[in-house]
Amino acid sequence: MSFDEDESRREAREHAREKRRRRHLERLGFENAQCIFCGEDDKVCLHLDHVDGQEFSDVVWPLCANCHAKRTHLQKDHPPKDAEPSDPLEKMGRMVEGLADYLEITVTRLREFGPILCAEAAARSPRKKRDGGKDERTAPPQ
DSSP, X not given: OOHHHHHHHHHHHHHHHHHHHHHHHHHXXXXXXXXXXXXXXXXXXXXXXXTTOTTTOOOEEEEEHHHHHHHHHHHTTSOOOOSOTTOHHHHHHHHHHHHHHHHHHHHHHHHHHXXXXXXXXXXXXXXXXXXXXXXXXXXXXX
């Protein structure tokens, strides 16, 4: 195999990769998409999630594959689809269920970040520096 053939194959692979990337961006609908929960921005990992369910609305938000799997798992607890998708009450119910899923995932993330932020604040605290590095909340009673 000649150098020209190798170069030609490499260029063909790069062209195919770029074409896939462009198609994926078109499907997502915007250039700077990222998962609304974890911030993942690798376009290959992003999915579009129908907030109310695909039958009930075209409203979509970008989620990474992992967060989308968590969201799909939560949807398994939703009521069965007994009404027509066009029924306004059914649409509202699906929207409420979808938003509740988003809030549940958000609460989990917030519970992870809260202690991290509090620990960072404690490390920067002038109070901790004033009393010789002892945290008044954790100091043993005298």
